Amino acid sequence: MVTTYLRRAYTSFATHIYDVPPRRLAFMFLLLFLAFPATNPPQYILLILVIVNMMAIFAASWDLLVGRTGQMSLGHALFFGIGAYTTALLNVFTDLPLWATIPIGMLLSFVTAVAVGYVTLRVKGPYLALVSLAFPIILIGAIFYFKDVTGGERGISGLPRFFPYLGLYEQRLAEFYFSLILLLVSAVILYKIAYSHTGIVMISILDDEVASKGCGINVTKYKVMALAISSIFASLAGGVYVHILQSVSVGTLSVDLSFMAVIMTIFGGLGTIYGPLAGAFVIQLLDRYVLNDLIVVPSTWRLLIYIIVVIILVIKWPRGIARFVTDQLGDISKAREIEERGSHIWKKYKKKKK
Amino acid sequence: MYLLEVENLTKRFGGLTAVNNVSFHIDEGEVVGLIGPNGAGKTTLFHLMSGFLKPDSGTVKFKGENIVGLAPHKIVNKGIARTHQIVRPFRHLPVIANVMVSLKSPRGNKKIEWIKTIERKALDMLENVGLTELMLEPAENVGHGDLKRLEMARALALEPDLLLLDEPFGGLNPLETDFLTKSIQRIHLDHPTRGIVIVEHKLYALMKIVKRVIVLHEGEKIAEGKPEEIAKNKKVMEVYMGKAM
Numbered sequence: 001m002v003t004t005y006l007r008r009a010y011t012s013f014a015t016h017i018y019d020v021p022p023r024r025l026a027f028m029f030l031l032l033f034l035a036f037p038a039t040n041p042p043q044y045i046l047l048i049l050v051i052v053n054m055m056a057i058f059a060a061s062w063d064l065l066v067g068r069t070g071q072m073s074l075g076h077a078l079f080f081g082i083g084a085y086t087t088a089l090l091n092v093f094t095d096l097p098l099w100a101t102i103p104i105g106m107l108l109s110f111v112t113a114v115a116v117g118y119v120t121l122r123v124k125g126p127y128l129a130l131v132s133l134a135f136p137i138i139l140i141g142a143i144f145y146f147k148d149v150t151g152g153e154r155g156i157s158g159l160p161r162f163f164p165y166l167g168l169y170e171q172r173l174a175e176f177y178f179s180l181i182l183l184l185v186s187a188v189i190l191y192k193i194a195y196s197h198t199g200i201v202m203i204s205i206l207d208d209e210v211a212s213k214g215c216g217i218n219v220t221k222y223k224v225m226a227l228a229i230s231s232i233f234a235s236l237a238g239g240v241y242v243h244i245l246q247s248v249s250v251g252t253l254s255v256d257l258s259f260m261a262v263i264m265t266i267f268g269g270l271g272t273i274y275g276p277l278a279g280a281f282v283i284q285l286l287d288r289y290v291l292n293d294l295i296v297v298p299s300t301w302r303l304l305i306y307i308i309v310v311i312i313l314v315i316k317w318p319r320g321i322a323r324f325v326t327d328q329l330g331d332i333s334k335a336r337e338i339e340e341r342g343s344h345i346w347k348k349y350k351k352k353k354k
Numbered sequence: 355m356y357l358l359e360v361e362n363l364t365k366r367f368g369g370l371t372a373v374n375n376v377s378f379h380i381d382e383g384e385v386v387g388l389i390g391p392n393g394a395g396k397t398t399l400f401h402l403m404s405g406f407l408k409p410d411s412g413t414v415k416f417k418g419e420n421i422v423g424l425a426p427h428k429i430v431n432k433g434i435a436r437t438h439q440i441v442r443p444f445r446h447l448p449v450i451a452n453v454m455v456s457l458k459s460p461r462g463n464k465k466i467e468w469i470k471t472i473e474r475k476a477l478d479m480l481e482n483v484g485l486t487e488l489m490l491e492p493a494e495n496v497g498h499g500d501l502k503r504l505e506m507a508r509a510l511a512l513e514p515d516l517l518l519l520d521e522p523f524g525g526l527n528p529l530e531t532d533f534l535t536k537s538i539q540r541i542h543l544d545h546p547t548r549g550i551v552i553v554e555h556k557l558y559a560l561m562k563i564v565k566r567v568i569v570l571h572e573g574e575k576i577a578e579g580k581p582e583e584i585a586k587n588k589k590v591m592e593v594y595m596g597k598a599m
Binding site: 197198200201203204206207208210211212213214215216217218219 | 404406425426427430431435436438442443444445446447451452454455456458459460461462472508509511512
């Protein structure tokens with residue numbers, strides 16, 4: 001009995017302490033998205049939203065590695081690119097359907113993550129950031145070298161779409177809902193991992209690696225685990241992304257994409273898992289809609305704009321936009337309520353003990 | 355067979371010999387004090403015993419097995435837990451979750467009784483050191499004295515066979531020192547086979563707990579014996595208070 005109380009009190013408090021996501025708010029956003037196609041949006045808006053969903057998965061997966069485990073990686077596009085190129089090449093050279101090739105890409109990226117992780121995750125801090133930066137560049141080099149197979153700079157085009165038996169607009173619509181489900185499932189899995197007991201160990205590595213070793217934790221194992229999990233989701237995003245665009249290019253491995261993950265996550269709130277989703281929606285909509293269609297800004301200037309946005313944000317709301325909004329909406333978000341419930345259970349527990 | 359046997363341990367940092375040919379042993383259930391002036395090599399010795407540093411020569415045998423060269427987390431899982439001289443809390447985590455990190459390690463996890471959850475066991479550990487009131491407070495909001503006790507709770511959660519305490523009383527006021535002294539004594543009574551090694555400068559508090567004292571000076575062992583003998587030892591007095599003119 002006491003144990004149940006304790007577990008409940010602990011979970012309530014723990015979720016409060018590590019920033020509970022505004023569940024009601026998230027649910028409202030979800031409903032909004034589900035209802036969005038009712039407004040009959042043009043096809044390209046739906047396409048943008050599908051891509052945004054994939055970028056959100058990518059950013060959230062980066063957050064598990066960096067925001068939670070503290071392993072600074074600036075080459076996360078490596079896994080996005082592996083996912084993208086694996087499914088593209090398998091589609092060109094074999095008869096496998098894309099429902100099989102995307103999981104193969106995820107598996108391959110998992111294997112790569114374990115191999116790369118055991119080598120690089122022994123390096124710390126800025127050195128790790130530099131080492132991780134190199135890997136996607138090496139892969140780009142390989143892609144340019146094997147031009148005949150990979151298509152070099154031109155990439156591969158003419159890849160199949162997810163629902164070819166539907167009409168053009170219905171296809172987009174189906175893809176929109178499909179990507180939304182993928183985002184939801186990935187975000188929930190990443191969130192559950194981040195807030196589980198394993199997530200606690202990951203935070204302990206972020207806070208103090210030496211103390212974590214002193215607690216008997218195999219630090220390398222947990223770091224590799226975080227990298228492997230995040231790589232699976234990054235390559236899922238990459239694999240879906242190329243089948244939406246129907247083409248793949250070295251852009252999926254570019255440094256820009258790696259930095260985009262950094263920008264989106266820091267904008268949304270590092271270490272929250274739900275923050276990067278918010279960051280991805282804001283930054284990617286800015287990138288693909290506002291600065292592309294509404295106000296036309298050449299792409300060379302855009303990175304500068306995002307960096308200025310992030311600098312302003314870091315000065316004004318260093319904990320990210322998602323936490324800022326949660327704090328502002330304290331009354332309607334669930335965080336406050338959970339805190340009260342937690343302390344209530346805690347008082348009950350203390351009474352029982354007496 | 356001794357619980358821990360240190361033989362001819364030497365560690366050099368460049369030209370400085372921090373630990374020079376030190377040998378001693380610890381029996382099961384023994385409480386040993388390790389004292390010496392600043393820079394005597396006490397903490398280095400702890401680092402060597404817990405695997406954070408590798409010695410230049412010599413062996414450390416734990417239950418007859420040489421543990422030199424093993425990774426720190428492997429040594430911890432064999433049963434040597436330590437606390438740190440400067441507190442190292444996981445500051446983003448609440449106090450109870452700090453202890454849960456220990457319980458997630460292979461050894462900690464194995465020692466959880468089947469009837470208990472990981473949270474329940476963590477709370478028991480906090481009860482041992484008197485931190486239940488603060489269990490849900492993030493460690494960054496907790497005071498220094500309580501963090502010292504949290505370090506203890508984290509080490510105790512591993513149910514070690516040998517507990518290494520690095521200056522457990524450092525920075526504590528007399529009241530807290532008294533409380534911690536009592537809890538160390540209680541831990542000793544609860545687990546009669548557990549060896550405890552304490553590095554400490556507060557000799558008054560230390561001498562009440564320990565049965566045997568080892569004195570280090572400039573990396574060398576200069577004396578070993580019962581607290582009363584050490585207090586009268588000429589060499590130790592020279593080291594601490596200077597030579598008589």
